Amino acid sequence: xxxxxxxNGFFASSVKINSKKIFIIPVVGNQILLRSSDDQTQxxxxxxxxxxxxKFFCINRLCIGQWQGSDCEVWDLMKEAEACxxxxxxxxxxxxASSNDPEFSLASRAIQIVDWYRKNKFCGQCxxxxxLSCTEHSLTCVxxxxxxxxxxxxxxxxxxxxxxxCLFARHPNWPVNRFSTLAGFIEAGESAEQALHREVFEEVxxxxxxxxxVGSQAWPYPGQLMLGYMASAKxxxxxxxxxxxxxxxxxxYDQLPPIxxxxxxxxxxxxxxxxxxxxxxxx
Numbered sequence: 001x002x003x004x005x006x007x008n009g010f011f012a013s014s015v016k017i018n019s020k021k022i023f024i025i026p027v028v029g030n031q032i033l034l035r036s037s038d039d040q041t042q043x044x045x046x047x048x049x050x051x052x053x054x055k056f057f058c059i060n061r062l063c064i065g066q067w068q069g070s071d072c073e074v075w076d077l078m079k080e081a082e083a084c085x086x087x088x089x090x091x092x093x094x095x096x097a098s099s100n101d102p103e104f105s106l107a108s109r110a111i112q113i114v115d116w117y118r119k120n121k122f123c124g125q126c127x128x129x130x131x132l133s134c135t136e137h138s139l140t141c142v143x144x145x146x147x148x149x150x151x152x153x154x155x156x157x158x159x160x161x162x163x164x165x166c167l168f169a170r171h172p173n174w175p176v177n178r179f180s181t182l183a184g185f186i187e188a189g190e191s192a193e194q195a196l197h198r199e200v201f202e203e204v205x206x207x208x209x210x211x212x213x214v215g216s217q218a219w220p221y222p223g224q225l226m227l228g229y230m231a232s233a234k235x236x237x238x239x240x241x242x243x244x245x246x247x248x249x250x251x252x253y254d255q256l257p258p259i260x261x262x263x264x265x266x267x268x269x270x271x272x273x274x275x276x277x278x279x280x281x282x283x
Contacts, residue, residue: 008102012109013065014137022048023072025064025110028081031089032107044095044103045072057081062117062132064109074110076118092220101217104264108220113137115222116150124148153224156195157183159270160208162233162250164282166274168257169204169240169248179249179257180267183226192227200231204248205239208232214273217266228266230273253278 004011023045026033035043035050045067060076082089095107116137123130123141130139130148139148159181160167168179184199186192193211200208208231219226238248251257253275261267 008100009068010102010106011066014063014133015135016063016071017066019066019070021070022051023067023070024048024051024054024075025072025107026050026054026075026077026081026087027110027114028077028079028089030111030115031091032095032110033077033081033084033087034090036086036088044099045106051075053084053086054081057084060114060117062113064106064113067106072106074114076114099264101264105218108218111220112150112218112223115220120148151223154186154192154227155183155219155224156186156192156199156227156229157181157266157270158196158200158208158211158229158231159274160200160204160206160231160233161274161278162236164278165236165250165252166271166278167204167206167233167238167248168251168260169245171244172246174246175259177257178259179251180261181270182245183267184244185224192229196229196231203241203245205237205241207234209234214270215266217269219266226266228270230270253282 024047025045035046054075054077057077057080058075059078061073064072064074066072092107092111095104099107120130120139122128123144123146125146126141126144128141128143130141132139137150140146167182169182170179182200182203184195186195196211197208200206210232212230214228214230216228217226236250240246240248256271260271263269263272
């Protein structure tokens with residue numbers, strides 16, 4: 001199967017093409033199992049040769065699509081697999097620093113599909129068992145026939161800009177020097193743009209305008225889709241809510257906070273875009 005070039009090698013699907021080669025993403029709990037390596041360049045995803053060891057710990061195997069033209073499966077493993085020699089468990093967040101966008105999308109999908117399958121073994125309406133469909137990622141109740149699909153919760157994240165500065169905020173549970181852009185869930189009945197206006201005003205008391213869409217990213221904590229935007233602030237007076245936001249400040253493009261998101265995630269991409277645009281305009 002040839003994957004469109006625009007998808008960078010990853011084609012999300014529930015149907016196998018029965019390729020000669022199979023890629024495997026082993027999952028233990030909410031962690032990815034990787035091959036350990038002295039030089040820390042761990043191959044991802046694994047190939048079927050690694051499955052000879054891991055198959056003894058496998059609870060379920062689910063197709064998540066094709067990777068580089070070959071079938072790719074997520075394996076839900078027993079906790080005992082953590083002790084397998086030559087393997088190491090890794091938090092999904094740690095892959096952000098070492099993987100590219102397609103690889104992170106692949107890992108995100110694996111975690112989300114496993115989490116969805118674990119939590120929907122029984123019908124939420126009648127309590128009877130669900131069966132996995134052979135043609136799509138859905139679980140169907142054997143009694144009432146209701147289909148249960150993977151749930152995705154849309155969120156918005158925005159870099160709010162005022163002249164040569166960007167707004168950075170700190171969550172109450174974060175370390176003192178860690179800041180990021182503002183984000184929040186889209187409420188029922190809201191558009192993404194309405195959610196942006198509401199979230200920014202609720203959290204820091206600022207009205208925004210000139211909203212520009214930048215891009216999106218799957219964020220598997222546990223099943224979010226981040227929609228990234230840039231926006232301009234109408235004024236620069238900050239009033240934090242004291243609940244979701246502990247403190248917020250304006251930072252110049254050349255004087256950013258000491259701890260910010262890496263450019264591999266949406267917050268980091270927005271920050272990078274702000275710096276590039278502000279540097280070109282004010283530098």
